[in-house]
Amino acid sequence: MKLPDDIETNILLRNNTPVDDFLGLSPTEIHHLLYDTFSDKSPVQFRNDIDDKTLDQIPLFRIAEEYLKIIQRDKQIKLTPLGALPKKVMVELYDKRILLEEHIESGITKLWREEDSVSIRSARLTAELAGLVKKVTGKLTLTKTGTKLLETNNRLQIFRQFFQAFTDKFLWSFNDGYPEQPIGQLGWAFSVIMLDKFGDQHQTVDFYADKYLKAFPKFITFFRHDYSTVERQFFRCYGVRTFDRFFLWFGFVTVDKQKNFLDLDTDKFKRTDLVKSIFKIDDQ
Numbered sequence: 001m002k003l004p005d006d007i008e009t010n011i012l013l014r015n016n017t018p019v020d021d022f023l024g025l026s027p028t029e030i031h032h033l034l035y036d037t038f039s040d041k042s043p044v045q046f047r048n049d050i051d052d053k054t055l056d057q058i059p060l061f062r063i064a065e066e067y068l069k070i071i072q073r074d075k076q077i078k079l080t081p082l083g084a085l086p087k088k089v090m091v092e093l094y095d096k097r098i099l100l101e102e103h104i105e106s107g108i109t110k111l112w113r114e115e116d117s118v119s120i121r122s123a124r125l126t127a128e129l130a131g132l133v134k135k136v137t138g139k140l141t142l143t144k145t146g147t148k149l150l151e152t153n154n155r156l157q158i159f160r161q162f163f164q165a166f167t168d169k170f171l172w173s174f175n176d177g178y179p180e181q182p183i184g185q186l187g188w189a190f191s192v193i194m195l196d197k198f199g200d201q202h203q204t205v206d207f208y209a210d211k212y213l214k215a216f217p218k219f220i221t222f223f224r225h226d227y228s229t230v231e232r233q234f235f236r237c238y239g240v241r242t243f244d245r246f247f248l249w250f251g252f253v254t255v256d257k258q259k260n261f262l263d264l265d266t267d268k269f270k271r272t273d274l275v276k277s278i279f280k281i282d283d284q
Helices: 005-015 027-035 059-074 087-094 118-129 144-151 155-168 188-198 205-215 217-222 230-247 274-278
Strands: 044-046 133-136 139-142 253-256 268-271 279-281
Touching: 027 188, 044 188, 059 087, 059 118, 059 139, 059 144, 059 155, 087 118, 118 133, 118 155, 118 230, 139 144, 144 155, 188 205, 188 230, 188 274, 188 279, 205 217, 205 230, 217 230, 274 279
Parallel strands: none
Antiparallel strands: 044 279, 133 139, 253 268
């Protein structure tokens, strides 16, 4: 049934009207941002001129590349009985010193198992979700796509597939004890827009988390009053997922630490040039 012209016009007008809580984006733009992020209608898109110098500055991608090269060199990796990377591979990757784990660097723990390095484990799982690696009968091998992209040194396509798998398929909640809802992950591109808009100055996680919550207020309903307020739990969840294990892992921010270790309550973050080197952003 077709709506009357005046009603249809009002709906279109409302859907395309800038909303303050969306930082001036319209509901239609937010819809594309959330559910069709890399389409030509989305306010955030990949640049077409991402070069090797830029890719060299993306830590998690560099780990993924080194991981793929190990499989290419050894033909396959035999997983442990628990389905994890063997210690030998973990040590080889960690010794590249690309992303360091504070608990390992401080001597609290040693690198014994895959779960001791959240970044390496995340890169490994994302490579599979990206269709670059496959697991068959306890062994990891490159897929035909992964093999071809490595042989042709098509780093940009590897990055595109890896990044899209990380943002769309890899569950960010897998790495923490917060609610399994996609807090931070749904609307990651909105966080990139915030970083582009405000990241030229050092800002706390709370600054961004507050704006994210105004855009997506339902997420706070998944927290309960127990060890702290629901607001503080939400802010820390957003901080861990978006800043600690997304922005920092991809080199999108630098951190001005207030203590020896990362403290998402007090540390301040600033945007790096990578954001503008990787994304075209139309934020009005």
